[in-house]
Amino acid sequence: MITKASTPKGMRDFSPSVMFRRNYIFSVVKSAFEKYGFSPIQTPAMENSETLTGKYGDEGDRLIFKVLNSGDFLSKANCDSSSTSKELKKQISDKALRYDLTVPFARYVVQNRNDITFPFKRYQMQNVWRADRPQKGRFREFFQCDADIIGTKSLISEIELVQLSDEVFTSLNIPNIEICINNRKVLNGMVEIMGCPELFNNIVIILDKLDRIGIDKVKEEMSSEGVSEDGILVLERFLNSSDVSELSDLLKQSEIGKKGVEELQFVSENISKLGLKTAQLKFDITLARGIDYYTGCILEVKQNDVKIGSVAGGGRYDNLTSVFGLDDVSGVGISFGIDRIYMVMEELNCFPENIDQNTRVMFANFGEKESVFCLGLLKQLRENGISSELYPTSVKMKKQMNYADKKGVEFVVMIGEDEMNSEKITVKDMKLGNQEQISISEFITKLQ
Amino acid sequence: MITKASTPKGMRDFSPSVMFRRNYIFSVVKSAFEKYGFSPIQTPAMENSETLTGKYGDEGDRLIFKVLNSGDFLSKANCDSSSTSKELKKQISDKALRYDLTVPFARYVVQNRNDITFPFKRYQMQNVWRADRPQKGRFREFFQCDADIIGTKSLISEIELVQLSDEVFTSLNIPNIEICINNRKVLNGMVEIMGCPELFNNIVIILDKLDRIGIDKVKEEMSSEGVSEDGILVLERFLNSSDVSELSDLLKQSEIGKKGVEELQFVSENISKLGLKTAQLKFDITLARGIDYYTGCILEVKQNDVKIGSVAGGGRYDNLTSVFGLDDVSGVGISFGIDRIYMVMEELNCFPENIDQNTRVMFANFGEKESVFCLGLLKQLRENGISSELYPTSVKMKKQMNYADKKGVEFVVMIGEDEMNSEKITVKDMKLGNQEQISISEFITKLQ
Numbered sequence: 001m002i003t004k005a006s007t008p009k010g011m012r013d014f015s016p017s018v019m020f021r022r023n024y025i026f027s028v029v030k031s032a033f034e035k036y037g038f039s040p041i042q043t044p045a046m047e048n049s050e051t052l053t054g055k056y057g058d059e060g061d062r063l064i065f066k067v068l069n070s071g072d073f074l075s076k077a078n079c080d081s082s083s084t085s086k087e088l089k090k091q092i093s094d095k096a097l098r099y100d101l102t103v104p105f106a107r108y109v110v111q112n113r114n115d116i117t118f119p120f121k122r123y124q125m126q127n128v129w130r131a132d133r134p135q136k137g138r139f140r141e142f143f144q145c146d147a148d149i150i151g152t153k154s155l156i157s158e159i160e161l162v163q164l165s166d167e168v169f170t171s172l173n174i175p176n177i178e179i180c181i182n183n184r185k186v187l188n189g190m191v192e193i194m195g196c197p198e199l200f201n202n203i204v205i206i207l208d209k210l211d212r213i214g215i216d217k218v219k220e221e222m223s224s225e226g227v228s229e230d231g232i233l234v235l236e237r238f239l240n241s242s243d244v245s246e247l248s249d250l251l252k253q254s255e256i257g258k259k260g261v262e263e264l265q266f267v268s269e270n271i272s273k274l275g276l277k278t279a280q281l282k283f284d285i286t287l288a289r290g291i292d293y294y295t296g297c298i299l300e301v302k303q304n305d306v307k308i309g310s311v312a313g314g315g316r317y318d319n320l321t322s323v324f325g326l327d328d329v330s331g332v333g334i335s336f337g338i339d340r341i342y343m344v345m346e347e348l349n350c351f352p353e354n355i356d357q358n359t360r361v362m363f364a365n366f367g368e369k370e371s372v373f374c375l376g377l378l379k380q381l382r383e384n385g386i387s388s389e390l391y392p393t394s395v396k397m398k399k400q401m402n403y404a405d406k407k408g409v410e411f412v413v414m415i416g417e418d419e420m421n422s423e424k425i426t427v428k429d430m431k432l433g434n435q436e437q438i439s440i441s442e443f444i445t446k447l448q
Numbered sequence: 449m450i451t452k453a454s455t456p457k458g459m460r461d462f463s464p465s466v467m468f469r470r471n472y473i474f475s476v477v478k479s480a481f482e483k484y485g486f487s488p489i490q491t492p493a494m495e496n497s498e499t500l501t502g503k504y505g506d507e508g509d510r511l512i513f514k515v516l517n518s519g520d521f522l523s524k525a526n527c528d529s530s531s532t533s534k535e536l537k538k539q540i541s542d543k544a545l546r547y548d549l550t551v552p553f554a555r556y557v558v559q560n561r562n563d564i565t566f567p568f569k570r571y572q573m574q575n576v577w578r579a580d581r582p583q584k585g586r587f588r589e590f591f592q593c594d595a596d597i598i599g600t601k602s603l604i605s606e607i608e609l610v611q612l613s614d615e616v617f618t619s620l621n622i623p624n625i626e627i628c629i630n631n632r633k634v635l636n637g638m639v640e641i642m643g644c645p646e647l648f649n650n651i652v653i654i655l656d657k658l659d660r661i662g663i664d665k666v667k668e669e670m671s672s673e674g675v676s677e678d679g680i681l682v683l684e685r686f687l688n689s690s691d692v693s694e695l696s697d698l699l700k701q702s703e704i705g706k707k708g709v710e711e712l713q714f715v716s717e718n719i720s721k722l723g724l725k726t727a728q729l730k731f732d733i734t735l736a737r738g739i740d741y742y743t744g745c746i747l748e749v750k751q752n753d754v755k756i757g758s759v760a761g762g763g764r765y766d767n768l769t770s771v772f773g774l775d776d777v778s779g780v781g782i783s784f785g786i787d788r789i790y791m792v793m794e795e796l797n798c799f800p801e802n803i804d805q806n807t808r809v810m811f812a813n814f815g816e817k818e819s820v821f822c823l824g825l826l827k828q829l830r831e832n833g834i835s836s837e838l839y840p841t842s843v844k845m846k847k848q849m850n851y852a853d854k855k856g857v858e859f860v861v862m863i864g865e866d867e868m869n870s871e872k873i874t875v876k877d878m879k880l881g882n883q884e885q886i887s888i889s890e891f892i893t894k895l896q
Contacts, residue, residue: 002773003498005558008543011492013556015563016570019488035830037807037837039855040467044459044589045493045545045575046513050451065494066516068541070579074533085522093516095456097493108461110453115463117854119840122464127493131518141492154840156819167830270820274827325450359485371604372718379611379722382483389485392567392602406565407485 010132010140020356022143025172025338025345026125029145032167033123036160038147041122043104046095053096055103055323063130065097097129101146101335102320109150110324118151137308143338150320150331157332158267158297158316162281163274165301165312165334170277172341173350176304177279177311182287183264184294184315186247189257190238190285193250194231203227204288211286215239238285244268247285263296289313299334306344312336357408360447361388364400364414373420377413377440384444404430413443458580458588468804470591473620473786473793474573477593480615484608486571486595491552493575494543501544503551503771511578513545545577549594549783550768557598558772566599585756591786598768598779605780606715606745606764610729611722613749613760616784618725621798624752625727625759630735631712632742632763634695637705638686638733641698642679651675652736659734663687686733692716695733711744737761747782754792760784805856808895809836812848812862821868825861825888832892852878861891 007013014022030040052064069092077091098104101124109116125145132138147164149157162179169177191200202225210218219232227235234250241247244265251257264283271281279301287298289310296316303311314334321329345351361381363374374390381388391400404412414426414435424437438446455461462470478488500512517540525539546552549572557564573593580586595612597605610627617625639648650673658666667680675683682698689695692713699705712731719729727749735746737758744764751759762782769777793799809829811822822838829836839848852860862874862883872885886894 003555003771005499005555005772006496007492007555007559008494008496011494013492013560014488014490015560016487016489019490023488034806035833035835037810037835037855039464039804039806040462040471041464042462042467044455044461045577046456046459046589048454048456051453063518065518067545068514068516068537070510070513072533074531074536083522085520088522089516097515107451107453107455111455112461112463117851119851121837129493141494149840152840156813156823156838156840159823160837163827270823273820274823323451324453358482358487362485365604372721375604375607375718375722382615385483387483387485389569389608390604392597392600392604403565403567407487 008140010134010138012139012141016358017356020358021342021345021351022338024351024355025341026145028171029168029336029338030123030125032164032171033145033147035167036121036147036164038121038123038149041105041108041124042126043098043101043108043124045098045127047098047104047107049090049094049096051096051107052099052103056099060099063132064099065129065131066093067095067097068093069095098126099130100128101126101144102333105146105148106321107324109329110321110326113326119149119154119157120151121147121149123147137339137343139339145336145338146333148331148333150329150333153330155263155266155297158263158299159270159274161299161314161332161334162267162271163276165299166276166279168312168336169279169301169303172345173352174303174311174341174344174348175278178302178304179276179279179281180284180287180300180302181264181267181281182284182298183260184291184296184298185256185260186251186264186285187260187288187291189251189254189260190235192254192257194227194234196227196231199225199227201292204291207286208288208291210239241285244283247283260296267297290315293317295319295330297332303344303348306347308340308343310337311340311344354408357410359387359389359407360410361386362400362404362407362409362412363388363390364397364404364412365391365394366414366416367394370394370415370417370420374413374415377415377425380440381444381447384448386444386447411443411447456588458582458586460587460589464806465804468806469790469793469799470786472799472803473789474593476619477616477784477786478571478573480612480619481571481593481595483615484569484595484612486569489553489556489570489572490574491546491549491556491572493546495546495552495555497538497542497544499555500547500551504547508547511580512547513577513579514541515543515545516541517543546574547578548576549574549592550781553594553596554768555772557777558769558774561774567597567602567605568599569595569597571595585787585791587787593784593786594781596779596781598777598781601778603711603714603745606711606747607718607722609747609762609780609782610715610719611724613747613782614724614727616760617727617749617751620789620793621800622751622789622792622796623726626750626752627724627727627729628732628735628748628750629712629715629729630732630746631708632739632744632746633704633708634699634712634733635708635736635739637699637702637708638683640702640705642675642682644675644679647673647675649740652739655734656736656739658687689733692731695731708744715745738763741765743767743778745780751792751796754795756788756791758785759788759792802856805858807835807837807855808858809834810848810852810855810857810860811836811838812845812852812860813839813842814862814864815842818842818863818865818868822861822863825863825873828888829892829895832896834892834895859891859895 073092129141191197206221248261294315295318298315300310301312316332318330320331365371378390412428419425428435521540577589639645654669696709742763743766746763748758749760764780766778768779813819826838860876867873876883
C-alpha cells in the first residue's frame with residue numbers, strides 16, 4: 001500500500017536553500033548571544049503535563065499538543081460513552097510538547113538550582129509547538145531564540161538586552177530597526193493618575209490597540225469601560241508627552257510611576273551615551289505586551305519597512321520560578337522570532353550573496369578511470385578546506401552541468417585523457433563561463 | 449499550587465557545559481558534511497501517522513509517540529467501555545513524532561521530487577523520539593545526524609561515505625576508529641553456497657551475535673535452525689577468509705556473491721589507494737546490521753577503546769521511496785550517533801581544552817558610577833569580537849570572583865576610582881593569578 005507523501009497541517013519541510021538561510025540567522029544570533037556572555041541550554045521537547053498546564057491561560061491550555069501515553073493507555077483510564085475529551089485527556093496523556101521556552105526554562109532553573117551560579121545568563125534556541133489555526137506566517141511548529149538574565153534586579157541587564165538586540169539586527173544587516181521600550185510601572189502610575197487603578201488591565205488592552213483603531217476609538221472604548229472624562233484628559237497628556245522628562249513631571253504624584261520613570265531614564269540615558277550601532281531606541285507608552293507577566297521594563301523590536309509586527313520582544317518579570325516553588329527570582333529576557341526575521345530579510349534582500357552555495361567545486365565524471373583519478377584531486381581540495389564533490393556517474397555532460405548549476409557550484413573541473421597525462425586540469429568558471437588549464441596547486445591557491 | 453520541577457522519564461536537560469560540547473560535535477559534523485557537498489534539510493517533528501505506521505515493524509509501531517488530536521478529540525471517536533487502546537488510538541490521534549530521519553526523508557523526497565536535482569546529497573541533524581524503556585545510554589529523545597546520497601547507484605558514493613566518516617572522527621580527534629564494511633550480496637552468496645538460501649534471515653541474525661556468543665554457540669544455533677554440517681563447514685571457511693580475494697574464490701559459484709565481492713573490492717581498493725587520515729577500513733563478514741533494509745554495502749563505525757557499540761552506521765538501500773509511490777530511487781547513507789560519540793569523547797578526553805569557556809572577560813562591579821564607566825570599555829571589547837560581560841551588581845568581590853571562576857572567565861577587569869582617572873585598567877589573569885595595569889588597547893591586542 002502506498003502512503004501519500006504529505007506534511008501535517010501547519011508544519012513545514014525546510015529545503016536546502018531555506019536551511020542555508022535559517023542556519024545563517026541561527027549562527028549570527030548564537031554568536032551575538034555568546035559574545036554577550038550567554039550560555040546555551042536545551043530542554044526536552046516533552047514536558048510532564050502538569051509543568052505546562054495552567055501556565056498560559058485557558059487559551060494556551062487548549063493549544064498545547066498532548067502526547068498519548070504509550071502502550072495500553074486505555075487500561076488505566078475510565079472511558080465509556082459518556083466520557084468527555086477533557087476528562088479522558090488527563091487519563092491517557094501525561095506528557096505534552098513544549099509550548100514556549102520560558103516555562104521549561106523556569107522548570108530547569110528550579111530543578112538545577114544547586115548547580116547554577118546566579119546571575120544566570122542563558123540562551124535557548126529550540127522549536128515550540130502550538131495547535132493554533134495555521135495561517136499566513138503562523139505555524140504549528142516554529143523556532144524561538146531566547147536570551148534571559150535571571151537572579152539579578154540590576155538595570156545593567158536591561159541595557160545589555162537593548163545592546164544585544166542592536167548587535168543581532170546590525171549583524172544580520174537589517175536596516176531601520178526600532179527598539180521600543182516602556183515600563184509596567186509607568187503604566188501603573190498613569191492609570192493611578194487617571195484615577196482608575198482598578199481598570200488597569202482593560203486600559204492597557206485598549207491602549208495596545210491605538211495603532212490600529214486610532215485615538216478617537218480608544219477614548220470611546222475607555223469611556224465605555226468606565227474611565228472618567230478627567231481620566232481621558234490625563235491619558236491624552238501622557239500620549240502627547242514626547243520624552244521621559246515630561247513623563248517624570250506627569251507622574252510626580254505616583255510613587256510607582258516615579259520608579260518606572262527612573263528605570264526608563266537609567267536605561268535610555270546610558271544607551272544614548274553608549275550609542276547603538278544601527279538601531280533606534282524609542283520610548284512608547286502604548287507598548288503593553290505581556291502585561292500580566294512583565295513587572296518592569298517592556299521591550300519590543302520592529303522593522304519599520306516591513307509590516308509584520310514585532311521581530312523580537314521581551315521584558316522584566318519578577319516571579320519566573322515561583323510556580324515551581326522558588327521565590328524571588330527576578331529576570332529580564334528577550335525572544336527573537338526567527339520566522340519573522342527570515343521574512344523581513346527575504347523581503348529586504350538582507351541575506352549575503354551566494355548563501356546557498358555550498359559546493360564550490362564539482363569534478364565532472366567522464367568514466368570510471370577518470371573518476372578514480374579525480375578522487376585523488378578531490379581529496380587534495382577537501383584537505384585544503386574547499387567544499388567539493390565528484391559527480392557520481394558519467395552521464396551526459398549537459399545533465400552534470402545542470403546539476404552544478406542548480407547547486408550554485410563556482411567551478412567545474414574537467415579531467416579527461418589529456419588532463420590525466422599532463423600536470424594541468426581544465427577548470428570552468430561557472431559565473432564567467434570561461435575555461436582555463438592550470439595546475440591543481442594553482443587552482444587551490446585561487447580558491448583560498 | 450506549586451508544580452514539581454521534573455523532566456519526563458528518559459528525557460534530558462542539557463546544561464551549558466554539556467551544550468558547549470554537543471554544539472562542538474554538531475559543528476564539526478556539519479562542517480564535514482558541507483565540505484563533502486551535502487546540503488541541509490529539516491522536516492517537522494510531527495508526521496501524519498500513516499507516514500510512520502508500518503515502516504519500522506511491529507516493535508517500531510509500538511514505540512512511536514502519538515500526538516493527541518487537539519480540541520474535542522472524543523467527539524469524533526467511538527468510545528465505550530469495551531474500546532481497546534488500539535482501536536481508539538487511530539480515532540483520537542492522527543499525528544506522531546518522528547521516529548528516525550530516514551522515513552521523513554523518504555517522504556520529503558517524494559513530496560518535493562519536482563524541485564530536487566538528483567543525485568541529491570542531503571544531511572539532516574534533528575531529534576527523534578522513541579517510547580523505549582529508558583536505560584543507561586538509551587534515551588527517549590535523542591539526536592541523529594544523517595548524510596545520504598540518493599538517486600545514483602554509483603559506488604563513488606560508498607567511497608565518499610567511508611572518507612566522510614574518517615573526516616568526521618579525525619576532526620573530532622577520536623583515535624582508534626575502525627570502519628567495518630560488508631555487503632549484503634556477499635552474505636546472500638555465502639548463504640547460497642552454504643546451501644540454505646531460505647534460511648538467510650536466521651543465519652545473519654545468528655552471525656551478527658558471533659562477537660558475543662562465540663563460534664561454538666553460533667554453530668550450535670545454526671545447526672538447530674536446520675543448517676547442514678556441510679553448510680557449517682562452508683561458513684567456517686568464510687569466517688576464516690582473511691581478505692577480499694580469498695572471498696572471491698569462495699564465491700566463484702554465486703552470481704550475486706561475485707557482484708558483492710566486486711563492489712567490496714572497488715571500495716576497498718580505492719580507499720587504500722587514497723588513504724584515510726586516521727581510521728582503519730576493515731572487511732567484516734559478520735556485519736549484518738539493517739539487513740532487511742540494506743541491499744548492497746553495509747557500514748559500521750566503532751571506536752576500539754570504549755565498549756559502547758557503534759558510533760555510526762549505514763549502508764545502501766534500493767527502495768527508499770517506493771512506499772510513498774516513487775520507485776527506483778537507490779541511495780546510500782550513514783547516521784552518526786551523537787550521544788555515543790559524546791560518551792566516547794568524554795571517556796577518551798577528546799574535547800578541546802576550555803571548550804565551555806564562553807565569556808573571556810568579566811568586568812567586576814564596584815558600584816553604579818564605576819559600572820557605567822565599564823559599559824563603555826565593555827562595548828569596545830565586544831566590538832573587537834571578544835566575548836565579555838559586566839557583573840550586574842556591586843555585591844562582595846568574593847561572590848563576583850566565584851561567578852567568574854565558575855564561568856571559566858580568563859580575565860577579570862577591575863575599575864575603581866583610580867582606574868577611572870587614569871588611562872590604565874587593572875586586569876587579573878584568572879589562570880596565573882597575577883594582576884597588571886595596562887591600557888584598554890593593549891588589553892584588546894593581548895586578547896586577539
